Amino acid sequence: MKPRFGRVELPERQAEALRRAIRFEWFTIAFLAVAITMVYLVMGSSQAMKAAWIEDLLSLAPPFAFLLAVRLVNKKPTPKYPYGYHRSVGVAHLVAGVALFTMGAFLIYDSASGLITAEHPPIGSVVLFGQTIWLGWLMMGAMALTIPLPIYFGRVKMQLAKELHDKVLFADADMNKADWMTAAGSIVGVGGIGLGLWWADSAAALFIAASIVMDGFKNMKAAITDLMDTRATTFDGDEPHPVTAKIDEYLRSLPWTLEVGSRVRDQGHVFHVESFIVPRHGMEPSIAQLVEARDACIEQDWKVQDIVLVPIDVLPEEVGGPDSSRQSERNR
Structure with a gap:
């Protein structure tokens, strides 16, 4: 694609x-x-x-x-x-x-x-x-x-x-x-x-x-x-949009991913998605794997068109990294 x-x-x-x-x-x-x-x-x-x-x-x-x-x-x-x-x-x-x-x-x-x-x-x-x-x-x-x-x-x-x-x-x-x-x-x-x-x-x-x-x-x-690029919400602004969870769930299911976190901002009718991926040790993804994952994310929802996948060593705090409150709760 x-x-x-x-x-x-x-x-x-x-x-x-x-x-x-x-x-x-x-x-x-x-x-x-x-x-x-x-x-x-x-x-x-x-x-x-x-x-x-x-x-x-x-x-x-x-x-x-x-x-x-x-x-x-x-x-x-x-x-x-x-x-x-x-x-x-x-x-x-x-x-x-x-x-x-x-x-x-x-x-x-x-x-x-x-x-x-x-x-x-x-x-x-x-x-x-x-x-x-x-x-x-x-x-x-x-x-x-x-x-x-x-x-x-x-x-x-x-x-x-x-x-x-x-x-x-x-x-x-x-x-x-x-x-x-x-x-x-x-x-x-x-x-x-x-x-x-x-x-x-x-x-x-x-x-x-x-x-x-x-x-x-x-x-x-x-x-x-x-x-101001708050997290993407449903059309009525009441709840976080489920597309973020869908993308993260799909990416976590890939055999070469260890941790995944995405940030999604509302551009109007479509979303701009940045998905951060910590690969498993010794299983760094190839270009072909990243392209395949990107295309599959786009298929999750018609609003997902502008998306980038970012292989990274540690998840940023804002998307569930080790310093986030969510991680802190898991460590208790």
Whole structure:
């Protein structure tokens, strides 16, 4: 197998998932364009509706970030970018997270100010088809229409994010969840005003803003740690990715290896793997054996494409060497 650095082509299953994800992102942008316009036309002076409208605007960030990253990730590595362009996924993830966190923090300040100053947002009436209608009904109706599709989009994108190991797509799925929760919160806030609870609107806006901040912080933290080369995790960032254990288990099974430890960093859709191998005494591997082992490691998972095997006398501490805490526990 001819060595390559950075995957330039996805396997057919993942390629089809990526094409489907691109279609859903364009569907999302089209839906948001309609929803943003509709909410703007009916939001009036409601803090909850204003927060929902801004949240819908922010929801455009992850789809655009994903579509931009997709255009870059499959470019071939160059002497200037020897690791390829996979980090564009992480950069897009960071941009989306910062946008969410910043705007959420602003909305918390804005909503809390309304509660502290006891603002009473007026909701008037409009004449529609010759009938006088309370604007709150139109607000709640508009928000109710924006609930079903984000639920559907979020579920589909979550599945695709897992298939592609795409954290921007995961952030977007998370954002879709925030979208429908925001819509439900807005309905509660506007309904509260209709019942004479002046504080319900600002309280609903504060709830929406807190949700945005939490989403922003979680995604910003995940993006920053990935860009700082933390160990590779699952697409949702909850657990260490199992590919590290799979590679180590395979390499330990080879007759000429004594100790093995790998460090794996997330490049975006693919991983960069460095596997350190202590050979058995008198059984130093040949080039052919190393090439065979490398190719077998690549076959362990489609995300493993950029991998190096390093024969070494002692494992580094960071991957389980003699000074590591794991080794210390074994020695007790």
